[in-house]
Structure formats: structure tokens, C-alpha cells
Amino acid sequence: MQNSNLNLARKWRSKNFDQIIGQDLVVRILKNSLYLNQFFPVYLFSGQRGCGKTSTARIFATALNCEKLAEFQKNPKTEFPCFQCASCIAMQNSKHPDFIEMDAASHTGVDNVRNIIEFSTLMPVLGKKKIYLIDEAHMLSKAAFNAFLKILEEPPISVIFILATTDVEKIIDTVRSRCFQLIFSALPNDSLVDHLSKICEKENIEFERDGLELIVNESEGSARDAINLMEQVRFSAEKITKSNVQKNLGHPDDEKILMLFAKLSQKVEISNLLGYLSEISFYELSATFIWGQILKLSRVAIYLKYGVIFRTNFDLEKISEIIKIVNVKHLINVMEIFCNYEQVFAKTSNKNILLETLFFKILDHSNKIEVKTSSLIKEPEKKSSETVPWATFLQKVEALNDPLVFSVFKRAKFINAESDKVIISFFKNYEFLLSILNDTRTVWSLILEEIFKTKNLETQIVEKEKVIEQPKADIEVEIHKAEPVLEPLKKNFKSFQNSKVDVSDKDKWKLANYLLESFPGDLIEVKE
Structure with missing residues (x-):
């Protein structure tokens, strides 16, 4: 098949080490291994989708059997692999007899592994090494892994295994311990944007850089996903722009998202928000996308509030204008609400309805971050400014070393202190204490005048407080029945x-x- 008939992702697959982007450490390790002529029997390439694991494995396999390997070891600056020898040409045409690629997702059984073990004993036909590339290796069954153990530990000297996986945790430990693991990281955004720009220039595709940046953000570090999305936009529009990418993704444009964020952050009336949601056809949009964008904008806004520039595709000047009158606490509250409902949002089937409900919660002007406490635990009473002098008065009375007077005032409840008198109250069953106050007036009146600027003390008698029982339905008490423990009676x-x-x-x-x-x-x- 001619390259011109291939899709861009296959056409622009890396052919040599220099074309691999974003994996400098991995490339350096493999090239040094080739230069020193020291190889491991089993390699494990792990990383997310589209980061170059399979392409790197094929390039490494090509280099292992290239006839110019000896020249590369003498002079590492030579172009390598050569792509001119019989082995390299066979690899380019996917017809190399010593390179066997297997998709573990469709070959998960023990029989498939036994076939590999059987054929691995045969000597290479065209090259020096027989190389097995097992893609998505984590899909192999446990029985297949166990069958693999012996040959992975002591493979024939002419055989090299390369396992590639997107989920290394599913590779059993006994297999991982026998492998030389290379970790492929997600591709950096700048490197991937430059790579897409190069492809567009070579393929005569008109583009704007902000459109490519949006594609890269959506691909989450996957080169294959980014190229496929770029080709999709290419077929739907004459030019790759940010708005055309958003149309292909089915996402609202930045202006709509910023307007929604402005209404939430500035706490407009709910009727205003409902009108806007209807205007943008909210229920036809991706709730997951809007969720992520509002959360991202809230984070950017908090950074800007503290004078820190945050890299984003949104217009920072517009965000700064929106949050001029917004309190940081409200932005934090928005993030807390979204984070608290993250698991519920992931599980619900009506994501748009839940998201709309959260919008109402954010716009509720009485909304506060509530801390639920048990109904059996009373909140501590807040001390008003008037009760502070009364506390000082009690301290000074206690310092008189007259326990009787102090005991009487401790049983009193402070009501208030007016300009010419201080009012306290006693429960009716403490009415007899009033006579004690009258008899000891000379003891405490000077302190009262010092604190409240008056000697006039008015006392009131009130009925004893009634204990109000809560309905049983409001109080949930879990009773644990324990087996009775019989102990001998201690005589004392x-x-x-x-x-x-x-x-x-x-x-x-x-x-x-x-x-x-x-x-x-x-x-x-x-x-x-």
C-alpha cells in the first residue's frame, strides 16, 4: 500500500529514533544499548495510549537486525537504521520473517503462548535476532502469563521479547520482575503542537496554532489521537481553527463557557441563568465537558486573584474582568461543590440534570459550606460583648475568697447591663439566695460599680427550664447489645x-x- 493512501496517523508514524517525539530518555537508553551491544532478553514498554510504544518497539527491532549495526557501534553519528539493507526493507514492508507482532487482546489464551514458545526455539532467518512484540500484554490471561514465565526468564540467546502495555499494574509481578521496564510519558503539549504544525506544512493543510493547541489539549498527550482529530477537522473544514475544532468535538465555544462562568461566579438570579441555559441549548451539550471547563476556570480565577499567571487556552484578560467583583471564597466554594459531587456525577445517568442542580446550589445566596453535627451535641454558646464584663465581675468576686457570695452569683444568669442597672435572673428554686445578696451587698457592690459603673442590681425570678425532648424519629441512636458479663461481687x-x-x-x-x-x-x- 502506498503511503499516499494511508491515513495521517499511519503515514507519519516514526520511522527512526530521531522522529520519536517526547521520549528522549527512552531513545537514549535504547541507542546506548545498541552502541554497547548489550541487550536484555525481555523489555517492557509501558505508558498511555498513543505515546509511541509500538513505534519505538518496531524501530528498535529494525535496528537490532540492521546490517549497519556494526558501523553504528563504531560511529554513533551515522544514520541508523539504514533502511537500505534487506532486513530494513523487509521491516518497512511488514514482511520480516524474524519480527512477529501479536495483539494480546485477541490472543489471550495459553495455546497462543505455547505457539510462541515453540517457534522461539527456531533460529532467525534473515537477521541476527528473532523479535516478538506482544502489544497490550496486560490482556493476557493469568494462565498465559504463568506459561510465559520460564521462557521469559531463560529465553534462547537469539530471541528478544518486547511487551507493550497501557496498564502495567495488570502485568503480574513475577513477569514484571523478569523485564527491563521503560516508561513512556505523555507527550509534552509544545512538542506535540510543533509536530502537528510540521505535518500540516508537509500536507498543505491550512491551520491556526490555537486550533492545534485545542486539539493537543483534547488528546491528553496522545500523538495518535491528536493526528486523528486533526484529520477529522481537515475533512470537515478548509482550515483548522479553534472554532472548527470545537464544532467537530460538539463543544460550545469559549464565549459561551466564559459567560456561563461569569453568571456562576457573580451569582446572578437563577431565572437569569435558566434563560441563558435555554439559549445555549444546555441539554444538547456535553455535561462532562462543561464540568471540566467550569472547574478549570475556577482554578484559573483563583490563581489570577493571587496574581499568579496560569497557562490556559482561555483569554486571561476576560477572566480577570469577570472576577473583579468576585470573592475568592466563592470561587473556592464552587470548586468544593464540584469536587464533593465528583463521584455522584461520574455514576449518574442524567449528568446534565445534576450539573444544573449544582448550578442552582452555587447561585443560592444563602448557600454556605455546612458542617453536619450530631443532634445530640450542643453547639457552644457564642459569647456576646455584654457577657465579657460579667465574666470579669465573676472573676473579681471569686478573688474575694468568699465562697458563699461567689456561689450565689455563679447560679445567676446575666441578662443585660443598662445605663443605670445590671439585670440578672435566678430560677425559682434558687429564690432563697436573694436574701444572701442583700445581706452581702457591701461585699460585691464595689466590684459591680467598678465593672458596670453602677451599684444598682436588679434580680428576676424565672421558672425552671423545661427539657424539650426531640421526637424519636429525629434522633438515631444505634444500640449495640452486648453479652452480659458476670463478675464476682467484691465485698468492701x-x-x-x-x-x-x-x-x-x-x-x-x-x-x-x-x-x-x-x-x-x-x-x-x-x-x-
């Missing part, structure tokens, strides 16, 4: 000697005498 007999206390000295026993006035009886001292 104690004898006590009781004696009556003489409290006739009222100056020494102030508190005791006040108690006896309200609760007639005798005081007994209990001795152990």
Missing part, C-alpha cells in the same frame, strides 16, 4: 463513725447557718 465493708457538728459560731460557719435556715436539721460529720 466499711465502718463509719458519725458525730454531730457544732455550728453555733455563725462567723465561722456562715454557709452552714444559711443552709440550716432554709433546711432545718442537724449537720453530721461522717468519718471513715
Whole structure:
């Protein structure tokens, strides 16, 4: 098949080491291996789709059997592989008898592996090495992997295995430990854009760089995906522009996304948002794409708020204009809402409805980040500015070393402090304490005047608080039934000697005498 009839991804597949983009370390390792004439029996190429694993494996296989290998080892600057010898020509035509490529996705069984083991014992026909390339190796069954173990550990000297995979974690450990692993990274955006520009120039395709940049962003570091998308746009439009790429992807243009972000960040009325969603035919758009763009814009906006330039395809000046009146906390709130619902969004079948609901949540002006607490746990009371002087008053009363006065004020509840009086309250069952306050006024009145600038203290009597029980349905209590544990009763007999206390000295026993006035009886001292 002539190159002119191939699609661009196949036509522009790398043919030598110099054409491999974005994998400098891997290329250096393989070329040094060829230069030193030292090879591993099993190689494991791992990396994401479209990053050059299979192409690199074919180039390496071509170089291994190239007749100019000896010349390359003497002078590494020579062009290599040569593509002129019989072995190189056979590789170019995909007819090399010593290069066997197998797709593990369709050859997963033990029988396929046994065939490889059987034929690997045969000597090479055209080259020096018989090379097996097993693509998508992680698709092999566990039984197939186990059958592979022995030959991977001690393969014939004339055989080299190359395993390529996009999911290295699925390769069992016993196989991985027998391999020389090379990790292929995602292609850098700049390198991939330059590569696409070169292809467009050679193929006479008109393009704009921002269109190629959007293609590269969509491909996520995959050269094959980027070239295929570029060819798709090429067939649908005369020129590869950003708007033409967006049309092919079915994505709204930047202006629509920026307008949606502006409405969310500036918290417009929900009716305003609904009108705009209807205008852009929201339910016909990709919810996943919009989700990612709003999240990305929120992140860019936060960076800009702190004066950090963030590289993006969006117009930074327009984003800066949108967020002039936007609080950073709101932008963080937007990101938190999206991140909190990420798993739900991934699983739901109605992504557009969920996304619309999240928009409403963002625009809810009463929306705050709520922290759920148990209904059984009371929130601590917030101290107002008026309660601070009362706390100071209590501290000074305590410093008087008069436990009776301090005990009375501790049972009082501070109401407020007006210009000419301080108001406190007692529960009805503490009404008897009012007489103590009157009798000890000379003790605490000076402190009251110092703190509140008045000696006038007004007391109120209120009914005792009622405990309000919550409905049982509102309180969920999980009861764990435990098996009863029987323990022997510990005997602990104690004898006590009781004696009556003489409290006739009222100056020494102030508190005791006040108690006896309200609760007639005798005081007994209990001795152990």
C-alpha cells in the first residue's frame, strides 16, 4: 500500500529514533544499548495510549537486525537504521520473517503462548535476532502469563521479547520482575503542537496554532489521537481553527463557557441563568465537558486573584474582568461543590440534570459550606460583648475568697447591663439566695460599680427550664447489645463513725447557718 493512501496517523508514524517525539530518555537508553551491544532478553514498554510504544518497539527491532549495526557501534553519528539493507526493507514492508507482532487482546489464551514458545526455539532467518512484540500484554490471561514465565526468564540467546502495555499494574509481578521496564510519558503539549504544525506544512493543510493547541489539549498527550482529530477537522473544514475544532468535538465555544462562568461566579438570579441555559441549548451539550471547563476556570480565577499567571487556552484578560467583583471564597466554594459531587456525577445517568442542580446550589445566596453535627451535641454558646464584663465581675468576686457570695452569683444568669442597672435572673428554686445578696451587698457592690459603673442590681425570678425532648424519629441512636458479663461481687465493708457538728459560731460557719435556715436539721460529720 502506498503511503499516499494511508491515513495521517499511519503515514507519519516514526520511522527512526530521531522522529520519536517526547521520549528522549527512552531513545537514549535504547541507542546506548545498541552502541554497547548489550541487550536484555525481555523489555517492557509501558505508558498511555498513543505515546509511541509500538513505534519505538518496531524501530528498535529494525535496528537490532540492521546490517549497519556494526558501523553504528563504531560511529554513533551515522544514520541508523539504514533502511537500505534487506532486513530494513523487509521491516518497512511488514514482511520480516524474524519480527512477529501479536495483539494480546485477541490472543489471550495459553495455546497462543505455547505457539510462541515453540517457534522461539527456531533460529532467525534473515537477521541476527528473532523479535516478538506482544502489544497490550496486560490482556493476557493469568494462565498465559504463568506459561510465559520460564521462557521469559531463560529465553534462547537469539530471541528478544518486547511487551507493550497501557496498564502495567495488570502485568503480574513475577513477569514484571523478569523485564527491563521503560516508561513512556505523555507527550509534552509544545512538542506535540510543533509536530502537528510540521505535518500540516508537509500536507498543505491550512491551520491556526490555537486550533492545534485545542486539539493537543483534547488528546491528553496522545500523538495518535491528536493526528486523528486533526484529520477529522481537515475533512470537515478548509482550515483548522479553534472554532472548527470545537464544532467537530460538539463543544460550545469559549464565549459561551466564559459567560456561563461569569453568571456562576457573580451569582446572578437563577431565572437569569435558566434563560441563558435555554439559549445555549444546555441539554444538547456535553455535561462532562462543561464540568471540566467550569472547574478549570475556577482554578484559573483563583490563581489570577493571587496574581499568579496560569497557562490556559482561555483569554486571561476576560477572566480577570469577570472576577473583579468576585470573592475568592466563592470561587473556592464552587470548586468544593464540584469536587464533593465528583463521584455522584461520574455514576449518574442524567449528568446534565445534576450539573444544573449544582448550578442552582452555587447561585443560592444563602448557600454556605455546612458542617453536619450530631443532634445530640450542643453547639457552644457564642459569647456576646455584654457577657465579657460579667465574666470579669465573676472573676473579681471569686478573688474575694468568699465562697458563699461567689456561689450565689455563679447560679445567676446575666441578662443585660443598662445605663443605670445590671439585670440578672435566678430560677425559682434558687429564690432563697436573694436574701444572701442583700445581706452581702457591701461585699460585691464595689466590684459591680467598678465593672458596670453602677451599684444598682436588679434580680428576676424565672421558672425552671423545661427539657424539650426531640421526637424519636429525629434522633438515631444505634444500640449495640452486648453479652452480659458476670463478675464476682467484691465485698468492701466499711465502718463509719458519725458525730454531730457544732455550728453555733455563725462567723465561722456562715454557709452552714444559711443552709440550716432554709433546711432545718442537724449537720453530721461522717468519718471513715
